[in-house]
Amino acid sequence: MERNTDGNVFVFSFSREGFEAIVNLTAIDQEYVMAKMADETSPRDVSNILNMMVLRARYNEHRGMEVWLVKLDEEVSEEELLQMAEDDPQAAANLARMGECLYRKKATGREVIA
Numbered sequence: 001m002e003r004n005t006d007g008n009v010f011v012f013s014f015s016r017e018g019f020e021a022i023v024n025l026t027a028i029d030q031e032y033v034m035a036k037m038a039d040e041t042s043p044r045d046v047s048n049i050l051n052m053m054v055l056r057a058r059y060n061e062h063r064g065m066e067v068w069l070v071k072l073d074e075e076v077s078e079e080e081l082l083q084m085a086e087d088d089p090q091a092a093a094n095l096a097r098m099g100e101c102l103y104r105k106k107a108t109g110r111e112v113i114a
């Protein structure tokens with residue numbers, strides 16, 4: 001079985017008030033692995049980042065926060081996504097929602113956790 005490893009995985013965190021963060025998890029994962037191999041102090045790993053974002057979203061549920069994972073082409077940079085969130089936040093939110101939902105507070109008050 002062949003695995004598709006091309007591209008980068010990003011996490012998007014936003015609310016009705018705007019974007020909080022867009023982070024390239026692939027780059028962070030690579031830094032973590034390289035630090036481990038070099039027997040250096042490891043930076044935060046991807047699971048810590050995701051846990052912190054979901055915890056923040058739960059704590060701020062009144063803001064209608066959402067956290068999404070999206071795999072995008074390797075050509076897409078974190079800086080481009082941050083600029084998109086600044087210039088056209090709805091397009092950035094729509095792009096994020098094409099991925100996997102980690103947390104979202106629905107209008108009914110029920111939370112969605114994947």
